[in-house]
Amino acid sequence: MGVRGGAFPHAYILNKELTDSDFAADLMRLYRHQAPAVYQDPEIFLGQTYPTEGLRDTLQQVFGRLKNQPGSAGVIRLETAFGGGKTHVMSTVYHLAHEAHRLRELSRQCLPDSLIPAAPIRTVVLVGDKYSANNCVTYDDGVSTRTLWGEIAYQVGGKAAWETWKSFEDDRIPPGDDELHKLLAGQPVILLMDELPAYLRTAKAVTIGHTTLAGVTIPFMQRLLTLAASLPNVVIVYSLAREAYAEEAEELLRELEAVSARVETVIRPTGDAEIAAIVTRRLFREIDDVVRTRTIDAFQDYYHDALAREWPLPSEVVTPGYRASMEAAYPFHPALLDILDRKVATIPDFNKTRGALRVLAQTVQNLWLRADDPELILPAMVDVTEARLQPQLTSRIKREAFTHALRADVANDHHDAHAQRLDAQWSARVGSPLVSQSAHVIYLHSLVQGKASGATLSDVMVGVARPGLDLDLAQAALDDFVNVAWYMIPDGRQFRFQTEPSLNKVIADEVAMIHNTDVRDELITKIQQVFQQGAFQCVYYPSESSVLDDKATLRLVVMSPDSPLLDIRSTGLATPPIPERLQDLFKNHGTELRKFRNTLAFLVADEGGREELYRQARRQKALGKILGDPLRKAALENQWDRLTQDAKSSGQEVTRAIFRTYRHLFYPDGSAAGLTYRAVEPQQDDFPKGTGQHMVERALRERPEGPKLLRADDPAKAAEWLQERAWDHQSDEMTTEALYQAFFRRGSLPFLAAADPLKESIRQAVLKREWVYQQGEQVRFGDLCEPVISKDARVMTPERAKNLAIGPWTISEPSASPQGVGGDHSPEPVIKHPRGPVVTPWDPPPSPTVPPTGDTLVGTPDDVIQQLRDRSISGTIVEAQLASVKLVAVNQLVELAVHPQAPPKHLQTSFWIEAEAPETIRLDYTGSPKRFQRFKGTITPFLVEALRQGWKANVMVTLTYAYDPGRSVAEMVEWLRAVLGGKPGEISLTVVTKEEIL
Numbered sequence: 001m002g003v004r005g006g007a008f009p010h011a012y013i014l015n016k017e018l019t020d021s022d023f024a025a026d027l028m029r030l031y032r033h034q035a036p037a038v039y040q041d042p043e044i045f046l047g048q049t050y051p052t053e054g055l056r057d058t059l060q061q062v063f064g065r066l067k068n069q070p071g072s073a074g075v076i077r078l079e080t081a082f083g084g085g086k087t088h089v090m091s092t093v094y095h096l097a098h099e100a101h102r103l104r105e106l107s108r109q110c111l112p113d114s115l116i117p118a119a120p121i122r123t124v125v126l127v128g129d130k131y132s133a134n135n136c137v138t139y140d141d142g143v144s145t146r147t148l149w150g151e152i153a154y155q156v157g158g159k160a161a162w163e164t165w166k167s168f169e170d171d172r173i174p175p176g177d178d179e180l181h182k183l184l185a186g187q188p189v190i191l192l193m194d195e196l197p198a199y200l201r202t203a204k205a206v207t208i209g210h211t212t213l214a215g216v217t218i219p220f221m222q223r224l225l226t227l228a229a230s231l232p233n234v235v236i237v238y239s240l241a242r243e244a245y246a247e248e249a250e251e252l253l254r255e256l257e258a259v260s261a262r263v264e265t266v267i268r269p270t271g272d273a274e275i276a277a278i279v280t281r282r283l284f285r286e287i288d289d290v291v292r293t294r295t296i297d298a299f300q301d302y303y304h305d306a307l308a309r310e311w312p313l314p315s316e317v318v319t320p321g322y323r324a325s326m327e328a329a330y331p332f333h334p335a336l337l338d339i340l341d342r343k344v345a346t347i348p349d350f351n352k353t354r355g356a357l358r359v360l361a362q363t364v365q366n367l368w369l370r371a372d373d374p375e376l377i378l379p380a381m382v383d384v385t386e387a388r389l390q391p392q393l394t395s396r397i398k399r400e401a402f403t404h405a406l407r408a409d410v411a412n413d414h415h416d417a418h419a420q421r422l423d424a425q426w427s428a429r430v431g432s433p434l435v436s437q438s439a440h441v442i443y444l445h446s447l448v449q450g451k452a453s454g455a456t457l458s459d460v461m462v463g464v465a466r467p468g469l470d471l472d473l474a475q476a477a478l479d480d481f482v483n484v485a486w487y488m489i490p491d492g493r494q495f496r497f498q499t500e501p502s503l504n505k506v507i508a509d510e511v512a513m514i515h516n517t518d519v520r521d522e523l524i525t526k527i528q529q530v531f532q533q534g535a536f537q538c539v540y541y542p543s544e545s546s547v548l549d550d551k552a553t554l555r556l557v558v559m560s561p562d563s564p565l566l567d568i569r570s571t572g573l574a575t576p577p578i579p580e581r582l583q584d585l586f587k588n589h590g591t592e593l594r595k596f597r598n599t600l601a602f603l604v605a606d607e608g609g610r611e612e613l614y615r616q617a618r619r620q621k622a623l624g625k626i627l628g629d630p631l632r633k634a635a636l637e638n639q640w641d642r643l644t645q646d647a648k649s650s651g652q653e654v655t656r657a658i659f660r661t662y663r664h665l666f667y668p669d670g671s672a673a674g675l676t677y678r679a680v681e682p683q684q685d686d687f688p689k690g691t692g693q694h695m696v697e698r699a700l701r702e703r704p705e706g707p708k709l710l711r712a713d714d715p716a717k718a719a720e721w722l723q724e725r726a727w728d729h730q731s732d733e734m735t736t737e738a739l740y741q742a743f744f745r746r747g748s749l750p751f752l753a754a755a756d757p758l759k760e761s762i763r764q765a766v767l768k769r770e771w772v773y774q775q776g777e778q779v780r781f782g783d784l785c786e787p788v789i790s791k792d793a794r795v796m797t798p799e800r801a802k803n804l805a806i807g808p809w810t811i812s813e814p815s816a817s818p819q820g821v822g823g824d825h826s827p828e829p830v831i832k833h834p835r836g837p838v839v840t841p842w843d844p845p846p847s848p849t850v851p852p853t854g855d856t857l858v859g860t861p862d863d864v865i866q867q868l869r870d871r872s873i874s875g876t877i878v879e880a881q882l883a884s885v886k887l888v889a890v891n892q893l894v895e896l897a898v899h900p901q902a903p904p905k906h907l908q909t910s911f912w913i914e915a916e917a918p919e920t921i922r923l924d925y926t927g928s929p930k931r932f933q934r935f936k937g938t939i940t941p942f943l944v945e946a947l948r949q950g951w952k953a954n955v956m957v958t959l960t961y962a963y964d965p966g967r968s969v970a971e972m973v974e975w976l977r978a979v980l981g982g983k984p985g986e987i988s989l990t991v992v993t994k995e996e997i998l
Contacts, residue, residue: 002373006291007284007331009364026321027087027194030094031125032137036316039091042099046092046106056110058089058237058267059096063115065235066188073265074229078239086239090125090192093237097121097190117188124155124191128199133206133213147213148199149174149220152191156183172208174220180227184234191228193238196221225264280330283361292330295375296323302467311471312457326376332360335462336379339441343448344393362389372432379444379463380437385411399447401499405487409497410439418484426477430469434477437464442488446497454494503639506632507646510622511615519617523561523654526617530658531558534693535709535753536601546590548600552744554751556696557585557602558662561614565607566664575677579604582666586674596744597674598751602666603696609661616657620650659692665699667708670748672866678703700751712754718950719765723797724886724986725749729858733796736762740789748860755789762787762795768950772801779806799954854879854992861889861980864989869973875993876966882989883958889985891943893957896979898936903929904959913942914952966994 029035039045064072078086092110100107100116107116126148131137136145143159145151150169154162161183168175175183199217206213228234280287303317316322325334340359363382366389367374374381384393385406394403409418423433441463445455455463457475464474482490489495489502524540531538536556541563542548548557559581566576582602588594605613626632627647633640659682669676680699700709707714726742726749727734736758743752752758765771766785773780775793781801787793796804857867882904884890897907907929913921921942925932946953967975972991980987 001291001294002375003295003331003377004368004373006288006295007280008286008288009284009368027090027094027125027192028127028130030091031127036314042095042103043106045095046099046103046109051110054267055089055092059093059110060112060115061265061267062093062190062235062237063096063111063117066117066121066190066233067115068232069115074231074235075225075264076235076237077264077266078237079266087194090194090237090239093190093192094123094125097123121188121190122156124152124189126151126191126193126196128193128195128197130195131199131202133202145169147172147174148217153183156189172206172213172216174216174223177223177227180223181231184227184231186233188233189235191224191234191236191238193236196238197240229264280328280332283357283364284331287330292327296326296330298375298467299326302465306465306471309471312461312475313465313471314458314462317462331377333376333378333462335459336360336377336382339379339444339463343445343452358392359389362386362392375466378437378466379441382440382444384440384443393443393447402443402447402497405497405499406443409481409485409487410436410443418486419481422477422480422484426473426480430473430477434464434469434474435481438474438478438481439488442495443497445495454491454496456494460495500639503636503643503646506626506636507619507622510626511618514618514621516614516618519614519621520562522621523614523617526651526654527558527561527658527662530655530692531556531603531662531696533691535697535711535751536693538693542585544590545585545588545594548585548589550589550592550594550596552596552599552741554599554753555601556693557582557600559602559604561605561610561661563605565605565610576664578666578673578675578677582675586668596741598668598747598749599744600668601696601700601751602675603662603680604664604666605661606663609657609663613654613657613661616650616654620647620654623647623650659695662692665696667700667751668747670746670863672870674747707750709751709753710757712756714757716757716760716764719761719768719770720887720947720950722761722765724888724984729986732800733794735791736787736789736793736795737791739795759787759789765795769798770950770952771795772798772806774801774806798952854881854990856988856990858988859986861976861983861985861987864987865973865976865981868969868976868989868991871969873969873991873993875995876963876968877972877991878963878966878994879992880961880963880967880972880989881958881991882961882987883956884985884987885954885956886986887943887947887953887955889983889987890955890957891940891947892980892983892985893959893987894936894940894943897929897957897959898933899979902961902975902979905962906960907932908956908958910954910956911939911943912954913946915942915945915949 026035026039030039033040037044058076058078060069061073061076065074078089096107096110097117098120100111101119104113104116131151134146136147136151137154138144139154141159143154143162145154145162146169150162150165153165157164162169165175165179165183168179200214203213203217208216225236228236300318300323303313306313307315307318322334328334329337344359359382360377363377366383366386367377367381383389390403390406394400394406407417411417411420419433419436419439422435426434438460441460442455444463445459446453457478460478461471461474465471478495481488482495486502487499488497528538528540534556536554539548539555539557541558541560548555563581564579566579582604585602586594586597586600623643623646626636626643636643663680663682665678665680666675667678668674678699680695682695683698697709701707722739726739726746728738728742739762740752740755740758743749743758762771762773763785766773766780766787767783769782771781773785773787773793773795775788775790779801781798787795855871855873857864857871859867882893882896884893894909897904897909906927908926909924909932911921911923915921921939923935923939925935943953943955945951976989
């Protein structure tokens with residue numbers, strides 16, 4: 001049965017008023033992060049929220065209070081007679097409290113800049129009709145709140161605060177003023193309390209002594225309101241839904257009146273707006289419940305089937321809330337009321353409710369005169385070109401300019417409008433003018449201007465969908481309309497009417513005639529321009545590894561957008577497989593292995609951005625062709641300025657698309673794989689021309705593990721850091737050229753964009769008497785030097801200099817004092833002719849004793865673990881020796897020597913540390929780890945201080961382990977990873993197998 005059998009209108013259905021529709025917002029689901037995206041996502045929610053006067057008033061009171069603005073209320077009661085909006089207002093408060101600091105632009109539609117919070121504000125959400133008498137909310141950490149005060153404690157202070165108040169929960173006795181004050185004083189807190197009368201109804205069933213839970217809750221509410229009024233950091237927003245729980249609402253209002261009258265401000269957030277039920281009562285004298293239920297059942301079955309077919313309907317259409325809105329709006333579809341209330345009613349000249357009722361009344365009259373009898377009055381049923389409706393939706397609201405659009409695209413007396421022509425075919429296929437109906441929906445969505453203008457694909461489908469309609473056909477009909485319409489345009493993900501012929505249509509047609517191959521050369525040139533400036537030399541997609549020179553120069557290798565791509569949507573933050581092409585370029589230089597591997601960073605395009613990149617390039621070319629066609633200028637005279645501006649900005653759009661496409665960065669890290677991965681995130685300041693390397697350099701410098709890229713102004717590195725990581729293994733001297741080139745060979749080292757940090761490191765190490773610098777006959781130690789990067793200049797340890805009989809241990813001839821007798825004299829800092837034996841107050845520590853058999857592995861702990869895993873070692877390990885002469889690693893082995901679960905069989909140590917002069921510490925020990933514990937407490941503080949202060953230290957530790965019956969390589973790897981994995985420094989590991997002993 002159709003709508004005429006289920007709804008019976010009044011005689012006066014014309015020229016009446018309409019209310020806003022009641023949105024299905026749910027504050028508790030929002031708080032529990034279970035709401036649909038339209039309510040849960042703050043950007044979507046705030047972007048679609050129209051700031052009514054009541055909403056703005058509420059927000060300014062709330063956030064003005066927390067900003068100490070005079071006159072702002074600490075307690076606000078939302079009055080919701082004849083309408084709704086309270087939950088929407090509270091949801092807005094909730095989102096602004098949490099996200100306004102992040103979404104300042106969106107927040108400005110509701111709040112002035114001065115009131116936008118600088119940080120998230122703790123917000124307590126209480127929804128009475130979501131609680132039972134014995135339970136409010138059960139949380140994942142095991143807490144189950146059972147009273148309003150327990151819920152407040154948990155939301156303000158978490159589990160710790162709730163446990164403090166647990167006795168109040170268990171006894172159902174509310175806390176006193178002191179406890180409330182302790183909980184709420186200090187940090188800003190907003191309390192949102194909705195549907196409290198519903199909670200009181202259930203709380204009456206719980207007996208507390210001579211009263212009930214409701215009886216003790218009301219006094220608690222009184223104290224809470226009073227306290228909020230006195231604390232400048234607390235705001236309460238609450239509402240009383242009198243219609244649903246009249247008795248409880250009146251009781252609570254009466255009990256709170258003595259307090260609330262003094263402290264609260266009452267706001268009506270929706271003004272005179274009305275809900276869908278009021279609309280139906282105003283327009284219809286009777287509704288047949290049986291027909292209504294049958295109709296809604298049919299739509300719900302259809303919606304479930306549509307979603308199962310993956311038709312573009314929002315998932316909310318099958319929720320209980322949506323069914324309830326259909327019941328309340330019957331015989332109108334709730335989508336129609338939503339369009340009129342949320343969009344059209346915002347036009348000042350529409351007169352809000354009165355204008356909506358006029359449209360609805362005329363639509364009802366038109367339908368009752370037609371031969372067909374639809375099940376519901378859908379948005380598609382509003383004939384926007386009908387003689388009495390069209391003026392209300394054009395001239396009456398100052399939208400006369402749309403008249404031409406309606407006549408050209410939707411309907412006219414000659415029946416040659418685009419929709420009419422298409423419907424001559426579509427009506428035969430589906431039995432209704434499907435194109436015209438889609439146009440009606442889009443037009444209604446287009447009347448409002450600004451961001452809200454336009455209909456999404458799901459908006460259009462909801463507006464036309466009815467049981468029996470194939471939405472695949474509906475989309476096909478819409479596509480046909482898009483292809484021929486002059487004034488209706490697809491704008492991003494929305495469809496809307498405009499008052500001028502579609503320029504996008506003209507451009508799109510031109511773009512469609514241009515292929516990717518037509519713009520590839522220009523795009524490649526643009527990509528090279530974008531990434532040409534920065535610390536790296538830009539190399540675009542080398543054809544083979546031999547083309548990529550093997551030299552000590554930083555290169556950013558930008559791969560082709562047509563080469564194998566990655567997809568950021570599936571990659572996320574995980575490390576994707578390294579493309580084979582990158583591996584070849586990184587590891588090889590033609591037929592030889594690449595030496596300078598730590599010079600290459602690779603930038604790979606993203607699969608998800610590639611098509612948009614080419615689309616923007618094709619669009620730029622299309623705009624240039626249109627501007628170069630003199631015949632087009634006459635046809636597009638009114639839009640020529642916009643077209644010119646679009647052409648000017650198209651180059652920038654291509655640049656932005658390049659940034660958004662090149663998101664995958666691979667660079668050396670010293671691991672077994674050679675390369676590691678990092679997703680690149682473009683920022684606004686990256687977009688100016690030629691600054692593409694900014695985002696790459698930022699990604700390299702802002703790594704959690706420390707910067708991969710060193711610039712000229714970066715600080716010096718410690719001498720021990722350089723010896724551990726950059727010096728050749730077991731070497732005690734190195735040319736400055738070799739040290740410099742180590743940064744371009746070793747992936748574990750940072751990229752060196754300039755030699756300055758290395759030179760400063762050498763300068764500081766020499767000044768601190770950690771290194772000796774020699775260039776020709778010039779030797780520097782303990783004073784300033786100006787190092788150069790050269791194969792003729794070298795740095796060495798003082799011990800090495802001593803052994804070579806150069807440096808500070810050779811004293812120049814003393815010079816006479818000015819007086820000739822007894823004057824002070826000192827060694828010349830520059831010793832040109834070193835001579836004589838080196839004298840030192842210490843003997844070098846013994847070297848680790850290596851077993852006569854076995855494999856010895858050297859490197860960082862992680863390197864050694866990887867080498868052990870990769871090494872083909874047969875048999876079980878019966879003996880292992882860990883050793884180090886590097887201060888960082890020695891400190892770790894000292895701790896491992898006294899490990900209670902896995903102590904070594906034997907250890908040998910030697911420590912010499914030169915602290916503040918003249919303090920020198922020397923300790924040698926060989927023996928069992930048990931006796932070593934006596935000395936560990938003495939030496940450990942000096943080791944730690946030596947690391948912190950950069951003291952001179954010669955140290956050695958050797959730990960020997962014996963295993964009976966033996967350990968497998970896998971067990972050894974797992975143990976080493978547990979005790980040394982991820983640790984810095986350099987160690988050696990020697991393992992002896994049972995077979996080697998035999």
